[in-house]
Amino acid sequence: MIDGHMHLENGPLTVDYVMEFVNAGVKAGMDTIQILDHTHRFIEFAPMYDALKEASNEQKEWFEKKKLEPLSTYHELISQVKAMNLPIEVRFGLEVCYAPKDKALIKEVLSKYPYDFVIGSIHSIDALLYDMNSFSREILWDKYDTNTIYQRYYEIMEDMICSDLFTQIGHPDQLKLFHYEPTYDLIPTYQRLAKLAKEHDVYMENNTGIHYRYGHEDMGTNPVFLDILKSNGVKIMTASDAHKPEDVGKLIKEIS
Template sequence: MIDGHVHLENGDLSVEYAMQFVEAAAAKGIDTLQILDHTHRFIEFSPMYDGVRNASPLQAQWLSKKIKDHLSDYHRLIDEMKQIKLPVRVLFGLEVCYTPEAEPFLKEILSQFPYDFLVGSIHSIDGILYDMPFSRELLWDVQEADAIYQRYYTLLEQVITSGLFTQVAHPDTIKLFNIYPSYDLHPTFERLAKLAAAHHVKMENNTGCHYRYHTEDIGLSDAFITALVKEDASIITASDAHYPDHVGNYIREATQRIEEIRDQISSHS
């Protein structure tokens, strides 16, 4: 089993803390663990978040608490971890908060270190964060759900086609508040699946929304998984753990659901 997305952000960038995630993975039967952190942790990426800062004092205050380390500290940790014999396969990368205007900056900075993987994610709709406690008053109570969803998935298409990333983070986490659009999402899922397959980008079946926000789906919706399977797009399971105890959360169930849908499609083909 793979847990393709776990964060160190609630601890320090030390071998001791990282090993807590590795040991948790081994205890839960995870074969491969992908460790990362958000780009908003690192001082070098700070200019990329000016739009988020300027959009709201609430967002500026939140962000000021997040930016705290240099990339060199993370790279030192990676080098140290790669010298240790570990009980599971461990890879290191970044979760990059993508915006179209940041592409030139990202192409330059991401090429400076040989990460094992790079995850592209959408966390804001034109500068407004959609997944924070204050997001209702800043976004969801201001804009129509249809417009938010349409913009989110337009940006996600750009993540896939940018050529910057090997993986797409939580591609349907926009549903975290259980607010849905009025239109049918099946064509959107089918379009994204085609793009992911064509660009060889892994799409996360991310369980974080289920155990943190209590969405009904354990990970991706069945409709989204079906579209990905039909297009033979790569799917990677991910817990989005922010604490060692959350490593592997619902990975077994998410993996099982993918296989069930594969079997259903095969039986009808």
């Protein structure tokens, strides 16, 4: 079994902290774990977040609390861990907060290091974060039309898949997290995304974080979308989206 998405975000970039995730993976019965961090942790990607800081004071305050580090620190950690004899396979990558305007920067930075995998994820709709419990309802969901938000989200996702910058697409239906639902039929969108994912040979995540982190009733990707992906032969990556070691492998057995 594989847990294909877990974060070092809440701890240091050290071997000791990585080993907490490795040991948790062993305990959870994982054969492989994929460790990453958000691009907002790293100095090289900082220009991607300027628009978000300008879009709202809440976002500016949130981002300015983050301590930025150089990617070289992460790369050094990866080299140290890869030299170790570990009980399970450990892969390293990044979760890129994707926006179409940033394609050139993303391509340039990613080209400088051979990651084992790279996840493209959408966390904002035209510079407004949609998944923050503390303020996303105020700045986005209660301010703009739900259908328009969904349409734009999946438009960005199509662009992200077609960019060929990523090996994996993160939490592809996470817009549902606060139970704002569109009034139009999403099945044609799901079918189009499935065809693109197959054509561009990317994994689509079945991510349990939506369930245990946000309390949504779906254990992972919604069954309709997941069935369409599978019926089109799209590769599925099981993922916990763990942000702390104790969540590694969470519900992976149940969705596998």
